Amino acid sequence: MANFDWIFNTLGLREWCDGDGGGGNAPLSMADLLAKASGEAPETSLWNTPFPSMDVLNDACSVFPQSRSVALGLENGFLGIKDSLSAVLDPITQPLSWALHNALWFFETTPWWIMIPLLTLLALLVSRSWLLAAFVGGSFVGLAFIDYYDYTMQTLAIIFVCTLICILLGVPIGIAMSRSDRFQNGMIPVLDMLQTLPPFVYLIPLIFLFSVTEPKLYGIAIILYAIVPVVRLTNLGIRLVDEEVIEAADAFGMTKRQKLYGVQIPLALPNIMAGVNQTIMMSLAMVVIASLVSAPGLGVLVLRGIRNLELGVGLLSGLGIVLLAIILDRLTKAALARVNAAQKS
Amino acid sequence: MTEPKISIRNLYKVFGPRPQDVLSKVKDGMGKTELLKDHGHALGLNNINVDMAPGEITVIMGLSGSGKSTLIRHLNRLIEPTSGEVIVSGEDILTYNAAQLRDMRRKCMSMVFQKFALLPHRTVLENAATALIIDGLPQAEWEPEATRWLERVGLSGQGGQYPHQLSGGMQQRVGIARALTSNSDIMLMDEAFSALDPLIRTDMQDLLLELQKELNKTIVFITHDLDEALKLADHLVILKDGQVIQQGEPQHILINPNDPYIMDFIADINRARVLRAGTVMTKGGDTTGLSHEADASATLEDLIAASDGNTNVTFIVTSHGENVGTLSMTDVVKSLVPAHTEVVADFRTSR
Ligand SMILES: Nc1ncnc2c1ncn2[C@@H]1O[C@H](COP(=O)(O)OP(=O)(O)O)[C@@H](O)[C@H]1O
Ligand SMILES: [Mg+2]
Numbered sequence: 001m002a003n004f005d006w007i008f009n010t011l012g013l014r015e016w017c018d019g020d021g022g023g024g025n026a027p028l029s030m031a032d033l034l035a036k037a038s039g040e041a042p043e044t045s046l047w048n049t050p051f052p053s054m055d056v057l058n059d060a061c062s063v064f065p066q067s068r069s070v071a072l073g074l075e076n077g078f079l080g081i082k083d084s085l086s087a088v089l090d091p092i093t094q095p096l097s098w099a100l101h102n103a104l105w106f107f108e109t110t111p112w113w114i115m116i117p118l119l120t121l122l123a124l125l126v127s128r129s130w131l132l133a134a135f136v137g138g139s140f141v142g143l144a145f146i147d148y149y150d151y152t153m154q155t156l157a158i159i160f161v162c163t164l165i166c167i168l169l170g171v172p173i174g175i176a177m178s179r180s181d182r183f184q185n186g187m188i189p190v191l192d193m194l195q196t197l198p199p200f201v202y203l204i205p206l207i208f209l210f211s212v213t214e215p216k217l218y219g220i221a222i223i224l225y226a227i228v229p230v231v232r233l234t235n236l237g238i239r240l241v242d243e244e245v246i247e248a249a250d251a252f253g254m255t256k257r258q259k260l261y262g263v264q265i266p267l268a269l270p271n272i273m274a275g276v277n278q279t280i281m282m283s284l285a286m287v288v289i290a291s292l293v294s295a296p297g298l299g300v301l302v303l304r305g306i307r308n309l310e311l312g313v314g315l316l317s318g319l320g321i322v323l324l325a326i327i328l329d330r331l332t333k334a335a336l337a338r339v340n341a342a343q344k345s
Numbered sequence: 346m347t348e349p350k351i352s353i354r355n356l357y358k359v360f361g362p363r364p365q366d367v368l369s370k371v372k373d374g375m376g377k378t379e380l381l382k383d384h385g386h387a388l389g390l391n392n393i394n395v396d397m398a399p400g401e402i403t404v405i406m407g408l409s410g411s412g413k414s415t416l417i418r419h420l421n422r423l424i425e426p427t428s429g430e431v432i433v434s435g436e437d438i439l440t441y442n443a444a445q446l447r448d449m450r451r452k453c454m455s456m457v458f459q460k461f462a463l464l465p466h467r468t469v470l471e472n473a474a475t476a477l478i479i480d481g482l483p484q485a486e487w488e489p490e491a492t493r494w495l496e497r498v499g500l501s502g503q504g505g506q507y508p509h510q511l512s513g514g515m516q517q518r519v520g521i522a523r524a525l526t527s528n529s530d531i532m533l534m535d536e537a538f539s540a541l542d543p544l545i546r547t548d549m550q551d552l553l554l555e556l557q558k559e560l561n562k563t564i565v566f567i568t569h570d571l572d573e574a575l576k577l578a579d580h581l582v583i584l585k586d587g588q589v590i591q592q593g594e595p596q597h598i599l600i601n602p603n604d605p606y607i608m609d610f611i612a613d614i615n616r617a618r619v620l621r622a623g624t625v626m627t628k629g630g631d632t633t634g635l636s637h638e639a640d641a642s643a644t645l646e647d648l649i650a651a652s653d654g655n656t657n658v659t660f661i662v663t664s665h666g667e668n669v670g671t672l673s674m675t676d677v678v679k680s681l682v683p684a685h686t687e688v689v690a691d692f693r694t695s696r
Contacts, residue, residue: 248462251421252476252527253450266466343466343507 004052004060017061078205086209093216096223099161100215104296107157112149116140123327127334136331139323148298148320155287155297155324162219162283166227167276174234174272175260184235195228199289207293218290225286229278237271238264270340277332284325298324348435349396350531350563351420356393356429358415358587361386364427377586389415391587393429397580399530400561404574404595406610407584413567416584417533420565421454422446433531451480455524459536461516463508469495469519470504476527487526494522498552514545518552525556534566538573550576571610575599575619583607596624600680608683616681617646622672625680626662630671635661641669645677652677 008017050056054067107115120137127133143152177184203221210217241264249259265272291299298317305314359367359380367375367384377388390412397403405413418424419431422438431438438449455476463472471478474491495504498518508516517537524532538546550573557564568574574581574595581595583606590604599620602608623641639648641664652658652674659673 242460242462244458244460244462245464247418247423248456248458248464248475250423251450251454251456251533252479252523253447254479255447258479263464266464343509 004057008061013061017063078208082208089209093210093220096161096165096219097214097216099165100158100219103157103161104154104215107153107160108150112144115153116144123331126331128338129334132330132334136327139327143320143323146316148301148317151296151298151301151317152320152324155284155299155321158218158222158287158290158295158297159280159283159324159328162222162226162287163276163280165219165223166230166279166283169223170227170230170275170279171234171272174231174275175238175264177231177235178238178264187231191228191231194224199225199286200292203289203293212294215295218287218293218295221290221293222283222286222295226279226283229282230272230275233271233275233278234268237268237275240271241267266343269343270336273332273336273339277329277336280328280332281325284321284328288321347398349432350399350434351395351397351565352430352432353393353395353416353419354430354432356390356416356419356431357427358389358412358419358424359386359427360389368427388587389424390419390426393587393589395582395589395592397563397565399563401579402557402564402566402577403580403582404566404568404578405582405584406568406571406574409569411584412587413569413584414535415587417535417565417567420531420533421450421456451476451527453529454531454533455527455529457517457520457524457532457534457537459540461508461513461520461540463516463519463523465508467507468504469500469506469508469511472508472519473504473522473526475523476529491522491526494525495519497525497556498522514541514549517541517549521549521552521556525560529562531563531565534564536567536569539568539570546573553577571614572619575614583610596621600624602683611683615646616683617649618644620645620680622648622660622662623664623669625676626660626670626672627676628670632661632668632671635659635671637661638663639672640664645681648672648674648677 008014054065054070057064058066110118116137119140120133123136124130124133140149140152143149173187177187199221202224206217206221210220245263245267246259249263254262287295287297288299288302291297291303298320301313301317302321304310305312305317357368357371358364359371361367361384364386367380367386370384371380371388371391377391380386380388393416395403405416407413415424419426420433422431422441426439433449433453438446441449464475467475470488470491473495474487477487477490492504495501498521500515500518500522503511503515508519511519517540520537524534538549541549553564553566554577566574566577568577578595580592581598582592583590583598583604585604585606591598591602591607598607599611599616602611621641622639622643622645625645626641637651637658637660639651639660639662641662643651648660651660656674656678659671661668662670662672
């Protein structure tokens with residue numbers, strides 16, 4: 001018998017402990033197994049008294065649940081609400097599947113001789129820099145040359161959709177946070193959690209909720225992970241708008257809406273764009289991990305490199321992701337610089 | 346006296362989590378430091394009563410932290426009072442709902458800010474037209490109006506620039522044009538010239554006086570600079586720790602300061618340049634045999650210049666062509682020294 005028998009004995013609970021069920025029925029813990037194997041009951045001194053964890057208490061009194069039942073309970077709980085949860089979430093998130101589907105279709109079926117010039121032109125329009133545009137065009141030509149064109153386009157399509165949705169959801173959330181201290185205080189722990197939770201962890205419940213063949217599975221994972229900076233920086237940007245300018249807006253009789261669209265958002269734009277830049281970078285990081293749950297693109301090649309130890313494939317696809325990251329980073333920063341130049345005060 | 350344009354009645358403002366609870370303590374005479382130490386509330390304004398006449402410049406003066414900004418922000422309810430009344434054109438604006446308040450801010454009151462507070466992403470022209478744009482007027486209507494006022498403050502041809510391309514003085518001209526374009530009767534100016542260089546500040550004061558002669562607005566002007574206050578004020582209100590210490594005609598306050606705080610304030614100014622003949626003259630008086638004349642609004646500096654250093658001159662003081670009194674150079678020289686420093690000088694010589 002184990003260390004904490006005396007507690008139950010002195011409390012007079014021994015009968016209750018042995019009464020229903022009895023010790024023999026509970027599954028054996030690892031410690032029990034080891035003890036059985038070595039054939040002798042472990043002698044424990046005071047120095048070695050184990051922490052009264054659930055398993056140890058279960059040893060002394062079998063009514064106590066074992067610690068594995070916590071994980072089991074959580075799992076059963078989740079499985080219990082899973083059906084109703086996915087019944088609600090499925091229709092809401094359906095547009096995401098649809099958007100990803102169409103974006104992938106568009107990026108894949110548009111011929112390369114339209115797509116590459118189009119992207120180069122876009123880069124030129126956003127950055128007004130020939131050098132950057134040439135770099136963008138060159139990168140895509142290079143990636144296409146080594147037959148990574150399709151993978152690159154898939155990754156780009158996913159990033160495009162996910163970033164767009166992050167902005168559409170994140171900016172309003174950030175605005176709401178900037179308007180209410182209470183909402184802000186409630187949201188900050190949630191954002192902290194989303195940002196620090198290892199990205200693999202929230203893939204797990206998502207796999208249970210949605211079918212793995214649906215693009216929204218990885219879409220949601222990417223959005224949850226990447227939305228944080230745009231929310232944070234929208235909130236911060238609006239709160240940092242010069243107090244006196246806000247007073248002026250009020251003093252001249254602006255409505256809340258006029259103030260939001262005419263003053264707060266334009267003046268917070270540099271910060272919001274910095275948030276968008278980070279959001280893009282984070283979705284690019286996540287899109288690789290999301291390949292574990294069937295996201296197409298360069299991440300698939302990275303996974304293949306790891307799984308089959310194909311060093312060359314892994315390195316090349318990694319390089320492709322780096323190129324995409326540099327392109328998207330420079331383009332958003334160039335746009336940001338132009339906004340900054342237009343409204344420095 | 347004519348009906349005041351703005352009338353502030355028994356106004357109190359307490360900053361803190363539960364202002365209503367400590368208000369009675371303030372009304373019973375608890376001071377600012379005590380309230381902060383014992384109750385954790387900041388006393389912003391303490392029983393303010395001021396009438397502001399239409400067409401006049403009312404200057405509110407006090408050291409920083411005395412509650413000037415808090416007071417002026419009650420006039421357009423950027424800050425809500427803890428208790429009291431603010432009556433504008435006969436209506437208690439504290440009873441206004443949000444829509445009425447917005448309407449008043451667009452049409453009846455405009456504001457000029459210390460750090461200009463222009464919209465950095467809008468052009469100078471759009472900034473000047475702010476009030477009209479907010480009110481939903483089409484560009485065809487606001488553009489000529491804003492252009493006209495930009496010209497009037499000396500910024501013709503600059504409408505296409507962005508604020509950051511202009512110097513501080515020019516930015517504040519845009520600020521004034523923005524206030525004028527709203528075509529409101531009342532202009533609130535919170536330390537509007539304090540951030541400017543001295544020379545530019547003088548220019549702006551002259552501009553304001555010139556505009557005022559033409560437009561006759563009711564102006565509430567805040568400053569911590571006595572020279573500026575004396576130059577602009579028709580009515581001077583002196584604030585300390587959220588309380589009105591003295592208010593009235595500026596010349597009157599200059600020669601009858603009722604508080605050491607005010608005496609400190611006026612100790613350093615150039616009295617020759619601010620005191621006027623009408624303030625220090627002897628009313629009535631015998632004018633026979635006097636040849637020198639001076640207008641009542643002439644400063645003592647003007648008189649000293651006109652006397653050419655001759656201390657025996659006595660001036661006939663006139664106002665609108667009528668004789669109103671006499672003023673001897675002896676009195677002119679005497680009034681150059683404020684009352685309480687006279688005492689100090691006596692003390693020094695007797696030792
Ligand atoms: N929002 C606020 N919360 C607490 N105290 C305030 C607040 N605003 C102003 N005060 C206090 O009220 C007093 C007057 O401030 P203010 O009107 O800005 O002075 P001034 O404009 O004369 O320099 C100061 O002591 C300041 O600390
Ligand atoms: Mg102030």
